[in-house]
Each structure stands twice: as structure tokens, then as C-alpha cells.
Amino acid sequence: MIDLRMWAKALRVIPRVSKAEWDALDIVSKWLLATRAAVFVMTAVSACIGGLLAVRDDLFSAPRFLACLLGLVFAHATNNLLNDLTDHLKGVDKDNYFRAQYGPQPLEHGLLTIRQVLRYAAFSGAVALAAGLYLVLTTGGVTLTLLAAGIFFVLFYTWPLKYIGLGEPSVLLVWGPLMVGGTYYVVTGGHYDPSVTWISLAYAIGPTAVLFGKHTDKLKADRAKGIHTLPVILGEPASRYAVLAMLFAQMLLTLGLVARGQLGWPLLVVLFALPALRRTVPVFLRPRPDVRPPKFPEHIWPTYLVAYAFRYNRVFGLLFLLGLLADLLLHG
Numbered sequence: 612m613i614d615l616r617m618w619a620k621a622l623r624v625i626p627r628v629s630k631a632e633w634d635a636l637d638i639v640s641k642w643l644l645a646t647r648a649a650v651f652v653m654t655a656v657s658a659c660i661g662g663l664l665a666v667r668d669d670l671f672s673a674p675r676f677l678a679c680l681l682g683l684v685f686a687h688a689t690n691n692l693l694n695d696l697t698d699h700l701k702g703v704d705k706d707n708y709f710r711a712q713y714g715p716q717p718l719e720h721g722l723l724t725i726r727q728v729l730r731y732a733a734f735s736g737a738v739a740l741a742a743g744l745y746l747v748l749t750t751g752g753v754t755l756t757l758l759a760a761g762i763f764f765v766l767f768y769t770w771p772l773k774y775i776g777l778g779e780p781s782v783l784l785v786w787g788p789l790m791v792g793g794t795y796y797v798v799t800g801g802h803y804d805p806s807v808t809w810i811s812l813a814y815a816i817g818p819t820a821v822l823f824g825k826h827t828d829k830l831k832a833d834r835a836k837g838i839h840t841l842p843v844i845l846g847e848p849a850s851r852y853a854v855l856a857m858l859f860a861q862m863l864l865t866l867g868l869v870a871r872g873q874l875g876w877p878l879l880v881v882l883f884a885l886p887a888l889r890r891t892v893p894v895f896l897r898p899r900p901d902v903r904p905p906k907f908p909e910h911i912w913p914t915y916l917v918a919y920a921f922r923y924n925r926v927f928g929l930l931f932l933l934g935l936l937a938d939l940l941l942h943g
Contacts, residue, residue: 612637613637617637617640617643618640618643621644622643624649624910625644625649627715628644628715630720630722633715633722641722641723642688644715644717645715645717645722645723646687646692646731647691648688650687650691652925652928653786653817653818654683654786656814656931657790657794657815658676659680659932660791660810660811660814660935661679661792661794661795661811662679662680663939664795664804664807666939667935667938667939670798670799670800670802671798672798675749675750675798675800678745678746679746679797679798682738682740682741682742682746683761685736686739689736690764690768692728693769694768695716695717695718696725696729696732697769697770698769699716701770703836703838705719736765739761739765744758746758749797749800750797750800753796753801754793754797757789757796757797760789761785764781764785774838774839776839779822779823779841780841782815782822783818784815787811787812787814787815790815791811792807792811795807806873810868810873810874812864813931814861814928814931816857817857817861818924820854820857820858820861820920820924823842823850823854823857824920824921825914825917825920826842826843826850827850827854827917828914828915828916830842830846847898847899851896851916852895854920855892855895855896858888858892858920858923861927862881862884865881865931866879866881874938875938875942876938877934877935877938877941878938880933880934883930884923888923891920891922894915894916894919895916895919899916
């Protein structure tokens with residue numbers, strides 16, 4: 612039976628479910644949980660930024676935008692499935708490893724078999740690839756290069772990139788120039804504006820900070836498993852301060868783009884994210900607690916720093932989109 616409430620919940624948070632609850636779910640709910648669909652919002656925002664910039668320049672194509680949005684979301688889903696599969700096969704997620712604590716790890720929790728995860732990944736990957744091939748056929752060879760780059764990061768983010776401190780720079784590149792810039796390029800039919808690169812980075816710093824927070828949360832567990840993420844390499848204090856530096860840089864870059872005229876004044880709406888930033892800063896100034904703070908939601912723990920970074924990024928990203936939309940309405 613279709614459970615629309617679970618669909619909505621899975622798109623907001625990463626809910627924990629028992630085997631009995633899982634077995635009672637419809638196939639869409641299972642896919643949303645297995646792919647950790649709550650984080651798709653970051654990918655959707657990147658695509659929408661690229662699309663709105665194309666509208667701004669009177670070069671928007673609705674079919675190409677929808678194909679790009681669909682392809683990026685399903686590529687993200689494929690990556691998450693392959694992440695869990697890779698870590699399962701390498702034995703990383705065994706013994707109640709961090710990933711298996713904050714949400715359903717389909718393989719470690721016995722919710723799916725390896726064959727079933729491969730089927731989920733094949734389906735998700737096929738949708739993403741079909742969308743990508745459509746865009747290649749309609750926009751040309753550069754899009755094929757973008758598609759190849761996307762496939763590379765989908766397949767190799769978990770290993771070896773994440774293991775050698777390149778996961779975080781990869782996210783900055785993917786959620787910025789590749790997603791935002793790539794969406795702009797294909798939606799406009801092959802046009803590119805250098806300012807789009809800087810605009811893309813103004814948003815991509817946010818998802819990078821979210822990943823930094825996540826990897827700082829699991830720093831000790833990753834170090835024990837021999838996974839050398841940037842937070843493992845830098846250590847916890849430097850990693851927490853790095854997240855704060857990224858969040859401030861994101862705000863300052865956005866304001867700088869407005870000052871230079873590369874973004875319209877309605878983007879000043881991102882200043883309404885300052886209260887959320889003010890609530891986030893003290894969290895990253897303090898060492899991460901080893902046990903759940905009394906007032907921190909039990910269903911979110913042991914994710915902690917990432918929860919605050921994700922919440923702030925969602926606020927900033929939606930305000931960024933709102934500013935772009937307002938700019939179009941006022942000056943379109």
C-alpha cells in the first residue's frame with residue numbers, strides 16, 4: 612500500500628525503521644529510504660540555480676531542465692546506493708559503524724540483499740544515464756564530457772576519493788561547477804557565462820560544509836577504519852573551524868557577487884539566514900560531544916555537527932533560490 616506520509620518523511624529526514632516496518636513499505640518508500648532521499652534537496656537546489664540563471668538570460672529550455680534535474684537526482688541516488696554497497700563489501704559498516712547508526716543501512720541491517728541493492732542502483736543509474744544521453748543528443752559533445760565527469764564521481768567518490776582526502780573537494784566541484792554550471796550549460800543549449808562558476812561556488816560551499824560536518828562527526832570511526840577524509844587529516848578542531856570558515860565565505864561571496872552586479876540585489880535575502888548562522892556558530896566552536904546532549908533529538912544522534920550544517924544549508928539554499936526568483940520577477 613502506498614504510504615505518502617513515509618514519502619514525505621523520507622524526503623525530510625532519514626528515518627530509522629525496523630525490518631518489520633521495512634517489509635510493510637511500498638517500493639517507492641523503500642527506494643527513498645535506501646537512497647537517503649532527504650539529502651536530494653541539495654542536488655535539486657543546485658539544478659534549480661542553474662535553471663533560474665538560464666531563465667535570467669532568456670535561454671531556458673523546460674525539457675532540458677527537467678531532464679537535467681531528473682538525471683542529477685537519480686545520479687545522487689545511485690551514488691548513495693553504491694556508497695553503502697562499497698562500504699559493506701569493504702567491511703567498513705560492520706560492528707555498528709557510524710553510518711549504520713543514524714539511518715537504515717540496507718545491507719548491514721538486512722533490509723536488502725546485495726543483489727537487490729544492485730537492482731536499485733541499476734534502476735537509478737539507468738534513469739540518470741537516459742537523462743544524460745538525451746541531453747548529449749540535444750546539446751552536443753561538451754555535455755558528453757560533463758556526463759563522463761558525473762559518472763566518474765558517482766563510481767569513485769566512495770573509493771578511492773573519500774579515502775584519500777579528496778571527497779570534500781569533489782563535493783565542491785560537483786555541487787558547484789558541475790551541477791550548477793552543467794545545468795546552465797545544457798539548459799541554455801551550450802552557452803556559458805563565467806559568472807556562473809562563481810555563483811555555483813557560492814552555493815556549493817554549503818553542501819561541502821555539510822559533508823565536512825558529517826565527516827567530523829565520524830572522524831574517530833573513520834580514523835579507526837583507515838579512511839582518511841579531510842577531517843581525519845586535519846583533526847577535529849581545525850575541521851570545525853573549517854566549516855565555520857566555509858559558511859562565512861559562502862555569505863561573503865554571495866554579498867560580493869551582489870556588489871559586483873553578478874547577482875541582483877534581491878539576493879540580499881540571504882541575510883535572513885544570519886539568525887540560523889548565529890545558532891550554528893557556537894556548535895562548531897565547541898568540541899563535539901561524545902554523548903548525546905540532553906536536548907538534542909535522539910532520532911538524529913549520532914549525527915550532530917552535520918545536522919546543524921545541513922539545517923543551515925537548507926535555509927541558505929532556499930533563500931538563495933528565493934532571491935534568484937525574486938530577481939527574475941522584478942527585472943525579468
